[in-house]
Amino acid sequence: GQQLNQSPQSMFIQEGEDVSMNCTSSSIFNTWLWYKQDPGEGPVLLIALYKAGELTSNGRLTAQFGITRKDSFLNISASIPSDVGIYFCAGQLGVQGAQKLVFGQGTRLTINP
Amino acid sequence: SAVISQKPSRDICQRGTSLTIQCQVDSQVTMMFWYRQQPGQSLTLIATANQGSEATYESGFVIDKFPISRPNLTFSTLTVSNMSPEDSSIYLCSAADRRADIYNEQFFGPGTRLTVL
Numbered sequence: 001g002q003q004l005n006q007s008p009q010s011m012f013i014q015e016g017e018d019v020s021m022n023c024t025s026s027s028i029f030n031t032w033l034w035y036k037q038d039p040g041e042g043p044v045l046l047i048a049l050y051k052a053g054e055l056t057s058n059g060r061l062t063a064q065f066g067i068t069r070k071d072s073f074l075n076i077s078a079s080i081p082s083d084v085g086i087y088f089c090a091g092q093l094g095v096q097g098a099q100k101l102v103f104g105q106g107t108r109l110t111i112n113p
Numbered sequence: 114s115a116v117i118s119q120k121p122s123r124d125i126c127q128r129g130t131s132l133t134i135q136c137q138v139d140s141q142v143t144m145m146f147w148y149r150q151q152p153g154q155s156l157t158l159i160a161t162a163n164q165g166s167e168a169t170y171e172s173g174f175v176i177d178k179f180p181i182s183r184p185n186l187t188f189s190t191l192t193v194s195n196m197s198p199e200d201s202s203i204y205l206c207s208a209a210d211r212r213a214d215i216y217n218e219q220f221f222g223p224g225t226r227l228t229v230l
Contacts, residue, residue: 043205045221100158101158101219103157
């Protein structure tokens, strides 16, 4: 089945630093989604990408859908304490109708004060 | 985006018993899904809850162990049957919010944290 390789698995940074994480796959996806999960909560959708090459921003977050449709990255600029959490990439195969998601292993972000 | 609630938020159960988890969406949605997230791990899809028909299960998950209902477009239940400690996980419901003809985004409930003793 499809697998997503997400890296890094964890990051320890200083407040104010920029963050970059990425996902790669051996399979092509039609949609890439980035989620953030806080402890005891469900994942919250941050950014959705629908077209190869698409670059989308949401505040301090920027994500890109790789041109090969097999990868995506997420950047966070000027990190703040509330950015702490686990970030998941997810790929969706479907074109019409809702299709199941394949998730990466997650990137755990820790910010040192 | 759809707002999703789950009940219970957490439970501690004895092995051999069953637990039914409810998922309620505040609007009609095209499809609903159930995921499992084991401690410290990523999310794994259990099944797609189909309205008016039997759920579609992923490899490694079977209906006898995880029966699913979806009586309408806003509600679904997942039952974890004959539980064992290995079933201790977070169970998450998600819903697809149709934004256009072909594009869909999935939103998640807060999860149900299950501990089996």
